[in-house]
Amino acid sequence: MTKEPVSGDPGLILRIAAKGDGVTADGRHVPLSAPGDRLRADGGLDYGPHHAEPPCRHYPLCGGCQLQHLDDEIYARYVGDRVVGALTGQGVEAGAVLPPIVSPPRTRRRASLRAAKFGKKMQLGFSSENSHRIVDMTMCEVLHPALFALVAPLRNLLGPMVGDRRAAHVRMSLVDQGVDLCLENVGAEGLELAERLNDFAQTHRLARLSIDEGFGPQTRYEPEPATITLGGVPVAMPTNAFLQATADGEAALVSAVRGAMAGVGTIADLFCGLGTFALALGEGRAVYGAEAARDLVLALKMAGNRTQRRLVADHRDLFRRPLTPEELNRFDAVLIDPPRAGAREQVQQIALSTVPVVAYVSCNPGSFARDAKHLIEGGYALESVQPVGQFRWSTHVELAGIFRKTGE
CATH class of the missing domain: 2.40.50.1070 (OB fold (Dihydrolipoamide Acetyltransferase, E2P))
Incomplete structure (x- = not known):
């Protein structure tokens, strides 16, 4: 959680909790407060140096944003702390938590x-x-x-x-x-x-x-x-298909994964969607993509065929039929990008495999931390985590975590 210098003043806001409330030195939760603010005895707030003037006239009534009252420094720190807090809650330690990347205003697509x-x-x-x-x-x-x-x-x-x-x-x-x-x-x-x-x-x-x-x-x-261009490849866009919220956020997640995949051979992209990662990482190597939504699989398959990529798009429900360790062991690296609830069934199979590198992209630090614990128990080490704030001024945080098999 966000740390500020501890004061003897029990009304001083020290940190921002996961749901966006400020927390005082004596543990009270205060909506619309920032670290450095002071809660008065009458319930009002004396603003501190990190309390920003919200840029939108609809704030805080509009539910599109929850944290416009934080300055950029504290909001970016909050994005990182959401990830660290979730990992700590599961007893998971990352080798490195990288500086958060936050999408600029007016970029939600x-x-x-x-x-x-x-x-x-x-x-x-x-x-x-x-x-x-x-x-x-x-x-x-x-x-x-x-x-x-x-x-x-x-x-x-x-x-x-x-x-x-x-x-x-x-x-x-x-x-x-x-x-x-x-x-x-x-x-x-x-x-x-x-x-x-x-x-x-x-x-x-x-x-x-x-x-x-x-x-x-x-x-x-x-x-x-x-169409939507992913990894330089135009892909047919089904109506209401999932798309990363901002181009900046997509680029940040792809970059974090690409660094971990440098030099590896065949990749499996699980919950691949339209191919955000399969197409970005697939130039010059073979990629297997698995996805339960048939229209997304067909769109990705057509894009791969048109560009003559070595890409196999498989219509497969990974909750009901996750890849087994025997299937996973055919790959040099696995990328997994599940829905908010995580992918307990598939992660349990990955933990039993010998895949050297696993990249886990998540839109929920809580389910990521739970799944990360399973991978670590299976002999993986969490090398790094890249927090990403695509939904600026909201409590919604995404991340990319890199795991490597320790050989134990």
């Missing part, structure tokens, strides 16, 4: 917003934390400008498509051709609405516009196939 109509007023934005209340967005310091530019026009578009007090979802991703937009839980029947949608897509030069009325997304506009 994917977002999920909520929309609802109350009378004639359409509200669109992030929800308040732990609430269904929508904060009607008029500015945003985290979204890429190309995404935010659609917020105001979308209010007009959605008016006749959303019933009164009915919630809809707006999912946006920035792909090679522009913004990939999917509108969920909306009504879009009839010629007039079809024309409005087409005009909107053309006016704003969307890469794709899809509508999901409860039966899965249906493409309404896509002048050319939407």
Whole structure:
């Protein structure tokens, strides 16, 4: 956790807890406080040197950010401390915890917003934390400008498509051709609405516009196939497919993994998705990628075939059918990038293998630390951890951990 010089003042904020509250010297949790602030007897705060002026007028009501009141130094330290705290909780020690990498403001390239109509007023934005209340967005310091530019026009578009007090979802991703937009839980029947949608897509030069009325997304506009370039290779982008939140964050995670994979031969990329790592690491060597989502596997396979990569994309549910030690031992290195819950079943198999190098990319320090403990018990050492803050000013932290078999 974030450490500050200990004071005899019990109201001094010393550190930031995992969920974002400041913690006083006597253990009280204080929302919206920063290390160096002082909690007064009346419950107010005297701000210290690390308390920043939030750049967004919607803070702290908007649930998109939780930590805009921290200065850059303390926020970066918080990102690293989230990882260290999770490891300490499992009794795991890393050889090195590298300086955190934090994405700049206004670089988030994917977002999920909520929309609802109350009378004639359409509200669109992030929800308040732990609430269904929508904060009607008029500015945003985290979204890429190309995404935010659609917020105001979308209010007009959605008016006749959303019933009164009915919630809809707006999912946006920035792909090679522009913004990939999917509108969920909306009504879009009839010629007039079809024309409005087409005009909107053309006016704003969307890469794709899809509508999901409860039966899965249906493409309404896509002048050319939407792609996302990964490792220099354009890959077909299925609607709402997972994408690293920022280009900077993706580059940081790839760089951390690439350093560990230098000079190794065949690689297995488990939970490979669209191939963020398989394509970045696969030039000049063979890569096996396993993924449970069929549309992602097909997109990756097509990209590999088109570029004549030595890439095998396997449709495989690694929770139900993890790779066995015998299968894993065929590879010189394994990369694993599981969902937030981690990958206990697959990690247990890796721990029994003889794979020399394991790179573990995680969006949850808690599940990573639990899985890291299993790997260490299986004879691996945690060489280094790279904390990454893609979701700037939030409590959401990602990382890349490098493990090496010790030979014991």
